[in-house]
Amino acid sequence: MAIDAVEGEVEEVSARTVRLITVDGRRVHSPNRSVLDGAITNLTSEGRRLTTFIVGAAYDTDLDLARQVIVEALGTSPLVLSDPPPQAFVEEFADSTINIACRFWHPPQIQAEWAARDESMRAVKRALDDTGITIAFPQRVLWVQPTDG
Numbered sequence: 723m724a725i726d727a728v729e730g731e732v733e734e735v736s737a738r739t740v741r742l743i744t745v746d747g748r749r750v751h752s753p754n755r756s757v758l759d760g761a762i763t764n765l766t767s768e769g770r771r772l773t774t775f776i777v778g779a780a781y782d783t784d785l786d787l788a789r790q791v792i793v794e795a796l797g798t799s800p801l802v803l804s805d806p807p808p809q810a811f812v813e814e815f816a817d818s819t820i821n822i823a824c825r826f827w828h829p830p831q832i833q834a835e836w837a838a839r840d841e842s843m844r845a846v847k848r849a850l851d852d853t854g855i856t857i858a859f860p861q862r863v864l865w866v867q868p869t870d871g
Contacts, residue, residue, distance in 0.1 A: 723762065723765060738754060771835060773826060775824050778819030792850070795850075796845065801841055803829075810823065
Protein backbone atom coordinates (compact mmCIF):
# COMPACT_ATOMS: atom_id res chain seq x y z
CA MET A 723 0.00 0.00 0.00
CA ALA A 724 1.22 3.52 -0.70
CA ILE A 725 -0.36 6.53 0.98
CA ASP A 726 1.09 9.97 0.23
CA ALA A 727 4.26 8.39 -1.21
CA VAL A 728 4.81 6.20 1.89
CA GLU A 729 4.98 2.52 0.95
CA GLY A 730 4.31 -0.21 3.45
CA GLU A 731 2.01 -2.90 4.73
CA VAL A 732 -1.16 -1.83 6.49
CA GLU A 733 -0.78 -2.86 10.12
CA GLU A 734 -3.88 -1.28 11.61
CA VAL A 735 -6.84 0.90 10.71
CA SER A 736 -8.32 2.80 13.66
CA ALA A 737 -10.95 5.51 14.06
CA ARG A 738 -8.26 8.20 13.67
CA THR A 739 -5.34 6.77 11.64
CA VAL A 740 -4.08 4.13 9.25
CA ARG A 741 -0.80 2.65 10.44
CA LEU A 742 1.72 1.36 7.89
CA ILE A 743 4.90 -0.61 8.50
CA THR A 744 7.49 0.45 5.92
CA VAL A 745 10.02 -1.89 4.35
CA ASP A 746 12.68 -0.51 6.69
CA GLY A 747 10.56 -1.22 9.78
CA ARG A 748 9.21 2.26 10.51
CA ARG A 749 5.65 2.74 11.74
CA VAL A 750 3.94 5.56 9.87
CA HIS A 751 0.59 6.87 11.08
CA SER A 752 -1.50 8.63 8.43
CA PRO A 753 -4.51 10.57 9.67
CA ASN A 754 -7.72 9.23 8.17
CA ARG A 755 -8.46 12.69 6.79
CA SER A 756 -5.32 12.65 4.64
CA VAL A 757 -6.02 9.05 3.62
CA LEU A 758 -9.52 9.98 2.49
CA ASP A 759 -8.37 13.18 0.75
CA GLY A 760 -5.28 11.68 -0.92
CA ALA A 761 -4.48 8.95 -3.38
CA ILE A 762 -4.19 5.40 -2.08
CA THR A 763 -2.27 2.92 -4.20
CA ASN A 764 -2.74 -0.79 -3.61
CA LEU A 765 0.61 -2.23 -4.68
CA THR A 766 -0.32 -5.91 -4.39
CA SER A 767 -3.90 -6.20 -5.68
CA GLU A 768 -2.91 -7.06 -9.26
CA GLY A 769 -0.40 -9.72 -8.22
CA ARG A 770 2.48 -8.01 -10.05
CA ARG A 771 4.30 -4.70 -10.37
CA LEU A 772 6.20 -3.04 -13.19
CA THR A 773 9.74 -1.77 -12.74
CA THR A 774 11.79 0.25 -15.19
CA PHE A 775 15.47 1.16 -15.16
CA ILE A 776 17.60 2.92 -17.74
CA VAL A 777 20.78 1.66 -19.41
CA GLY A 778 22.89 4.26 -21.20
CA ALA A 779 24.48 2.69 -24.27
CA ALA A 780 27.34 4.20 -26.24
CA TYR A 781 26.40 6.02 -29.43
CA ASP A 782 28.08 3.40 -31.64
CA THR A 783 25.88 0.61 -30.19
CA ASP A 784 23.87 -1.68 -32.46
CA LEU A 785 20.52 -0.83 -30.83
CA ASP A 786 18.66 -3.85 -32.20
CA LEU A 787 21.29 -6.16 -30.72
CA ALA A 788 21.34 -4.25 -27.42
CA ARG A 789 17.56 -4.53 -27.06
CA GLN A 790 17.69 -8.27 -27.81
CA VAL A 791 20.52 -8.87 -25.30
CA ILE A 792 18.72 -6.86 -22.61
CA VAL A 793 15.39 -8.67 -23.03
CA GLU A 794 17.11 -12.06 -22.92
CA ALA A 795 19.10 -11.05 -19.82
CA LEU A 796 15.97 -9.81 -18.04
CA GLY A 797 14.35 -13.16 -18.70
CA THR A 798 17.07 -14.99 -16.76
CA SER A 799 16.07 -13.51 -13.42
CA PRO A 800 13.81 -15.87 -11.43
CA LEU A 801 11.87 -12.89 -10.04
CA VAL A 802 11.06 -11.44 -13.48
CA LEU A 803 7.70 -12.66 -14.70
CA SER A 804 7.51 -14.12 -18.20
CA ASP A 805 3.94 -12.94 -18.77
CA PRO A 806 3.91 -10.18 -19.79
CA PRO A 807 7.45 -10.55 -21.12
CA PRO A 808 10.29 -8.14 -20.31
CA GLN A 809 10.79 -5.26 -22.75
CA ALA A 810 13.52 -2.86 -23.83
CA PHE A 811 12.81 0.41 -25.63
CA VAL A 812 15.12 3.07 -26.99
CA GLU A 813 13.97 6.03 -24.95
CA GLU A 814 16.20 9.01 -25.65
CA PHE A 815 19.32 10.36 -27.29
CA ALA A 816 21.02 11.92 -24.28
CA ASP A 817 24.22 13.95 -24.04
CA SER A 818 26.62 10.98 -23.75
CA THR A 819 24.38 7.94 -24.16
CA ILE A 820 21.47 6.43 -25.99
CA ASN A 821 19.14 5.57 -23.13
CA ILE A 822 17.33 2.24 -23.24
CA ALA A 823 14.40 1.70 -20.87
CA CYS A 824 14.39 -1.83 -19.43
CA ARG A 825 10.89 -2.80 -18.24
CA PHE A 826 9.78 -5.95 -16.46
CA TRP A 827 7.05 -7.27 -14.21
CA HIS A 828 7.77 -8.95 -10.88
CA PRO A 829 5.92 -10.05 -7.71
CA PRO A 830 4.22 -7.08 -6.01
CA GLN A 831 5.96 -7.09 -2.63
CA ILE A 832 8.34 -4.19 -1.96
CA GLN A 833 11.26 -6.51 -1.15
CA ALA A 834 10.63 -8.43 -4.39
CA GLU A 835 10.99 -5.17 -6.31
CA TRP A 836 14.43 -4.53 -4.80
CA ALA A 837 15.60 -8.10 -5.38
CA ALA A 838 14.24 -8.22 -8.95
CA ARG A 839 15.85 -4.88 -9.80
CA ASP A 840 19.20 -6.02 -8.38
CA GLU A 841 19.16 -9.38 -10.18
CA SER A 842 18.01 -7.81 -13.43
CA MET A 843 20.55 -5.01 -13.47
CA ARG A 844 23.42 -7.41 -12.75
CA ALA A 845 22.19 -9.80 -15.47
CA VAL A 846 21.92 -6.98 -18.02
CA LYS A 847 25.41 -5.69 -17.16
CA ARG A 848 26.93 -9.19 -17.53
CA ALA A 849 25.12 -9.80 -20.84
CA LEU A 850 26.15 -6.45 -22.30
CA ASP A 851 29.76 -7.00 -21.19
CA ASP A 852 29.76 -10.50 -22.72
CA THR A 853 28.45 -9.09 -26.00
CA GLY A 854 30.94 -6.21 -26.06
CA ILE A 855 28.25 -3.52 -25.74
CA THR A 856 29.49 -0.53 -23.77
CA ILE A 857 27.46 1.08 -21.02
CA ALA A 858 28.57 4.63 -21.68
CA PHE A 859 29.75 7.30 -19.28
CA PRO A 860 29.66 11.10 -19.59
CA GLN A 861 32.00 12.37 -22.28
CA ARG A 862 32.87 15.75 -23.74
CA VAL A 863 34.32 16.49 -27.17
CA LEU A 864 36.43 19.64 -27.33
CA TRP A 865 36.91 21.46 -30.60
CA VAL A 866 39.99 23.66 -30.61
CA GLN A 867 40.19 26.35 -33.24
CA PRO A 868 43.72 27.32 -34.27
CA THR A 869 44.42 30.97 -33.72
CA ASP A 870 46.37 33.14 -36.09
CA GLY A 871 49.14 34.56 -34.18
